[in-house]
Amino acid sequence: MSIRELAQHLNISIGTVSRALNGRSDVNPETRKRVFEAAAKFGYVPNQSGRSLRQGTTNAIGFMIEMNSETSLHGDTFFMSVFAGVQSVFKAHHLDLVVLLCPFDDDPYEHLRRVVSRRFVDGLFISATQRHDQRIDYLIEREIPFMALGRSLSGGSHPWIDLDFEGVATAAVDRLVARGHRRIGLVKPASELNLGYVFAEAYHAALVRHGIRPDPDLVVRADQTSEEGGYGAMGRLLALDERPSAVMLVNEIMAIGAYRRLHDAGLQAGRDVAVIGFRQSPQARFLSPTLTCFDVSLFDLGCRLATGLLATMPAYRDLYPVGLVQDIWPMTLVPGESDPPLLV
């Protein structure tokens, strides 16, 4: 059922049908009514390809996420909540959110170029930003509206929202120091994710502020951002001559492996070694003893991501006068049993 057939049934021109359906003002209310009724009757919905071709817009926004080993193996509980928030904003504008999975053996940059060049979407969210991220330079050059989940050194004035890793790292160090710890280990994530750097720098600064000399040996990098990675990293920390009394983990999945590594060494998290995880997650929620970590309101984050993106798109800019969004998203401490005061 095309617009042509619909127009023939109504004995009017296709131009009028199109104007009626698109809410143009120069159409008789009576005929508009007839058009809508006929469209409903025949189940007519405009062909998106034709419409896109004509007006150069697809009414779809992509959210690109990478299926790295972490995501594909453990599944991902993070994005679903964010998507819900994004959609709650898009709903009002008849924008569709489509999730674009970058296969784990594909180059994210190449994948992005393909999607953009094919003009599949009007705008994009990208996540897992690297410290230097080709994708951002590319999107800016091509003038594609986008919003980055995560900071980066690349690009300049593009919109982004990043979780408050700095605040989290600082709060974690402060809390551990207040509880008597002075040898505090840090496990960084495996990849070149920007968050690893932000986290490490804040950790370093907090230690210095407390008059503690940072020990490079206490900062280890996980082989992979996974349970196994946490297991291995904790193992290396335990092997130090002078092992830490507390360990901070930049990924909560790794906490599971860390717990297990401690257990295998005859130690126990929260008794022999204090542990602080990062983001509260369903998977780490049932660890025993409960993990001290940080909570983030993912639905609200999704809403803010959406409005921040729309604010950069000419067609929606006036509806969202929020300016350039470059937010640090706050997280709140969820105290657990895994980091009690140090017994002397």
Next chain:
Amino acid sequence: MSIRELAQHLNISIGTVSRALNGRSDVNPETRKRVFEAAAKFGYVPNQSGRSLRQGTTNAIGFMIEMNSETSLHGDTFFMSVFAGVQSVFKAHHLDLVVLLCPFDDDPYEHLRRVVSRRFVDGLFISATQRHDQRIDYLIEREIPFMALGRSLSGGSHPWIDLDFEGVATAAVDRLVARGHRRIGLVKPASELNLGYVFAEAYHAALVRHGIRPDPDLVVRADQTSEEGGYGAMGRLLALDERPSAVMLVNEIMAIGAYRRLHDAGLQAGRDVAVIGFRQSPQARFLSPTLTCFDVSLFDLGCRLATGLLATMPAYRDLYPVGLVQDIWPMTLVPGESDPPLLV
């Protein structure tokens, strides 16, 4: 950069450029080479809207998942693994998998109709099939290639793959009976999901086979398929005059709530009441005592879903001569500590 500009740079017609890029035979190898080089140089990629409009195909396959309260609240670890499998098959055919999230306050049927009518995708996966599912009838009527994850009474000869709920229910009852249990409760999921019925019927049949008279009071339906739902359902089972010695849960998330409900009643899973969950999941993986449940190879399932769908699409049918896929997907028991033999 359109095909027209590219053709002008090369001083040849746009028809020849198109034929060259699409691998037609009637084009000089020399000019084909020139075309490819120029395309690479200028970064030309065909506009998808124009191509779709002309040949009525989008090279995109949709996977529709619903953001019900379960998915959006707890995140979803299930689909990511399936997607990875699907993509591994699609990759060879330059098909893009796009995930279509149905907002939780939208009617899935209406959402599906919109996506299909807009011709956004060439084919579809649908999941969370209902016992009677309007969507299936609609897709068959519109002759849209699709594959259902989950059985349904609707439709007839469409392709589907369903997890082996019947086998799981049977195995669970057999195992519990072998361990001395005779009063076995069942917690069904909240919604009208078809799996709930399949599960319950197999449970019923297995009891009868063992000479146990099924007690309707022992089958309860959760208010919601969630931790809270499991909490409430377990509560109702415990309130029975003669409470069950074992409980089967059709959803592993509910196991978490069930554990907690037992704990609140001064009981313990695996000691006072045996518990068997359904699908192994990262979220329920760290319950203590460990939950007896069933494992499923989700990546392989994704591969099979993809080939099953392609087999119904004319353009790919000859590549995948697998006939009509209607599979029961096997699951394997993962023994845990939650269902020890009954002490008499």
Next chain:
DNA sequence: AAAGATGCCGTAAACGTTTACGATGACACA
């Protein structure tokens, strides 16, 4: 009543492709 404004609608071009069809030239063969 003439002139201008307004409401409503039809016409046709344009978006970027693919592809059926025909044209051209080269070549082989009788």
Next chain:
DNA sequence: TGTGTCATCGTAAACGTTTACGGCATCTTT
């Protein structure tokens, strides 16, 4: 030379929309 075949390429239509433009009534104003 005339005829047929083949390789290669150009032409133009078609896909389904949206929208600028112009035209025709009808209404308002002087």
